[in-house]
Amino acid sequence: MGTRLLCWVVLGFLGTDHTGAGVSQSPRYKVTKRGQDIAFRCDPISGHVMLYWYRQTLEQSPEFLTYFQYEVQQDKSGLPSDQFSAERAEGSFSTLKIQRTEQRDSAMYLCASSSATVWHSRLLPAHKPPPLPPGSS
Secondary structure, eight states: OTTTEEEEEOOOOOTOOOOSSEEEEEEEEEEEETOOOEEEEEEETTOOOEEEEEETTTOOEEEEEEEEEEEEEOTTOOOOSSSSSEEEOTSSSSEEEESSGGGGGGGGEEEEEEESSSSSOOOOOOOOOOOOOTOOO
């Protein structure tokens, strides 16, 4: 791939129906040179107060980056470094920015929104427990 960095952005459709508009992201995909700055925009479903950012690298599960409740960034522990930042205008869209892109930033960047206003914790991948040994109850 040389000096190119491939970043894919896909649409998230959390909590949508056939007649309503869903979460929208732009750009849908982006190819950039190493060292360039990029920004992704996420427009949540109207009325949704929670907004989440994830990224998914090749053959991996999505990993949590950050989330907002209204415009307040509640948890940014998943942002990989100072090179990544996210913000959200009051009750509006969110922007995820990556400064000085590197090869390791190549991934799908996803966003989702939720109308829930109760306590939230970031979603972790579900793992199937190991089988019980024979004769265990």
